[in-house]
Amino acid sequence: MRALYMDDAYLKEFDAVVKSVKDDKYVVLDNTAFYPNGGGQPFDTGKLVKDGVAYPVDYVGKFDGDISHEVSEPGLQVGDEVRGAIDWDRRYRLMRAHTAAHVVSAVFYHDFNCRITGNQLSEEKIRIDFDLDGFDRGALQSSIDKVNNILAQNLPVTVTYLSREQALQDSSLVKLAGVLPPAVQELRIVAVGGVDRQADGGTHVRNTSEVGPLELLKVENKGKRNRRVYVRLSE
Numbered sequence: 001m002r003a004l005y006m007d008d009a010y011l012k013e014f015d016a017v018v019k020s021v022k023d024d025k026y027v028v029l030d031n032t033a034f035y036p037n038g039g040g041q042p043f044d045t046g047k048l049v050k051d052g053v054a055y056p057v058d059y060v061g062k063f064d065g066d067i068s069h070e071v072s073e074p075g076l077q078v079g080d081e082v083r084g085a086i087d088w089d090r091r092y093r094l095m096r097a098h099t100a101a102h103v104v105s106a107v108f109y110h111d112f113n114c115r116i117t118g119n120q121l122s123e124e125k126i127r128i129d130f131d132l133d134g135f136d137r138g139a140l141q142s143s144i145d146k147v148n149n150i151l152a153q154n155l156p157v158t159v160t161y162l163s164r165e166q167a168l169q170d171s172s173l174v175k176l177a178g179v180l181p182p183a184v185q186e187l188r189i190v191a192v193g194g195v196d197r198q199a200d201g202g203t204h205v206r207n208t209s210e211v212g213p214l215e216l217l218k219v220e221n222k223g224k225r226n227r228r229v230y231v232r233l234s235e
Helices: 088-112 137-151 164-168 174-179
Strands: 013-022 026-029 046-050 053-063 066-071 081-086 116-121 126-130 157-163 186-192 196-199 214-223 226-233
Touching (some): 088 116, 088 126, 088 186, 088 226, 137 214, 157 164, 164 186
Antiparallel strands (some): 013 026, 013 081, 026 066, 046 081, 116 126, 126 226, 157 186, 186 196, 214 226
């Protein structure tokens, strides 16, 4: 199966062939632009269309290496040719949020020497957990101001691929590459200008100017070294 979103996050519609159907609702295609739930980024929604009939896609997940589309209407069969359509407004907002989260993590790492321990994107807000001893809201707001300055610089967001061997030679990626399962021989690298560079399988905007400014919502103490930060995209 080809995951089309890996190389073109702006692909809104695509053609595909049904490869398998389980229980009349779990559909696997030969290729897809639907992003499956994972890595803190929610799944895409949308529809599959065959002969003018729409089959709404309510959930997308990855199971045993296959991306499965859960449709709310039965009727699709193996071999059917379908047209997939992404709910673009939802996807694009999540793309903006994902790129924003990368810049936040880079700035917080620089300012506080802390790393992300968890994250969750949504259309309403972005939640990021950091390994941080203490926090001062004023200092965190100052860091968010830095994030907004970076986002306004029209920095390109690029996707490249590195072999495992190349990644192990890069000091910024060695830790990640070292814990990857042996079967993973190629890493997809997302770079935000010269600000952030990391292995990532999600969808992003092409330029930081598309993100817009962020607003710091709240900060929570979730444990000895766990601080949960909530931000949201400003309209």
